[in-house]
Amino acid sequence: MALLSFKLNEHLFLRDPQHTQLGKNIIGKSVEMIDEMGFEQFTFKKLAEQIESTEASVYRYFENKHHLLLYLISWYWHWMEFRVDLYTSGLKDPSEKLKVCLRLLAEEKKYDPTFEFVNEAALSRIVISELDKTFLTKEVDQLNKEGLYGGFKSFCKKIAAIVTEVNPTYAFANALVSSIALAANHQVFFSAHLPSLTSFSKENPNEKLYEFLEILAFGSLNI
């Protein structure tokens, strides 16, 4: 199996966690813990206890827990972009390519054996619940300047290019893509917790969600 890893923006961390065992423990366990207890309840102290290290040691890898979250979520979007490339590379028709992207956004995420020490299913739930918090902060301009939203931005840029291929006269490709990417996550969350805000069942939101996104995208593009 190929040993793949993504080159993430260096401002995301103080020390690269992929280079040491402690770093890998931090990533692996924090994904598990944030998924279980949510980002607000998660602290470096609790994490350190779990991996049998100390709070101060975690701080040597990440400036604070917000940066750790940015790191995890950046990894996620790099992974999504990697899979967009993988599954669209053989396709000619831009509409088919866009459908692949929507399918990847809508589908339930499962463990991907290409990347051993990351639990993609848990990470996907983290993105659903915590993504918005990464940019809805007063520090957004500073963080953006450091390139810490590069993962999501790069993903959206790629899909927006496909959107423009599908309909070069459509004026809102970037807005459409970011709206659809966020909506895909929100609707999964709503189906589990606020069902009156959605149209998808708790048990299997994904099939119908894809249909919804397809109508949303191609409805806008074929008008």
Add this chain to the structure above:
Amino acid sequence: MALLSFKLNEHLFLRDPQHTQLGKNIIGKSVEMIDEMGFEQFTFKKLAEQIESTEASVYRYFENKHHLLLYLISWYWHWMEFRVDLYTSGLKDPSEKLKVCLRLLAEEKKYDPTFEFVNEAALSRIVISELDKTFLTKEVDQLNKEGLYGGFKSFCKKIAAIVTEVNPTYAFANALVSSIALAANHQVFFSAHLPSLTSFSKENPNEKLYEFLEILAFGSLNI
């Protein structure tokens, strides 16, 4: 001028802040402060200093700052629903009604003299930056059970009924409405802070945003 106020869910507060001067001070100043410093930096202690009261006194009105935020945001959606009723009451054509809703979502919010002690412009910026945080929490099920999301849910339900009038065969009215309501906010935020994720200028996002939402909605409904 008519003295209007909304009947908000009683679980939102411990004492009704509209009934006392201290309560009104809490509402008025917290809108100002959360708008300026963001919800994370905002604390009851800082608020108490500003209104020349004490932290403990603020706690007699709201269980915690999350409930205060829920209160403010609930007020906002009641206000939006009130204005939907106001501006659609004379209309017959459901498409025209839906367009009014989209216009209200997309337009820049300005001070509404109907409600004297609330700054709607600041409150609208709070909704843009903080709405998602109200439900993206592990307590969402408990808060929902208490009816604390009633404002947003009631607003969406009303628009979804109009959507169904426009096209009774469309299967995703609830999902479409919640997605559009959230997207309207996110795109305004992106236009100010993450321009590559949007298609609207920082200076005047609102006109184009309306066009985007109209294509999104009617594209889905006329397919």
Add this chain to the structure above:
DNA sequence: TGATTTTAATAGTATTACTATTATATTTGT
């Protein structure tokens, strides 16, 4: 081997979110 650098742990601090208790108004009944 000894010097240098890297890495991690100890032991803190200021702030935050929240509460138990006490003090002071205000209202109510007679």
Add this chain to the structure above:
DNA sequence: ACAAATATAATAGTAATACTATTAAAATCA
């Protein structure tokens, strides 16, 4: 009108959180 009852607010805390300065230990290199 005045004491009793109640409502309201302030004082003074606590436990937990986010973060840091300093020290100790381990690894690496000359």
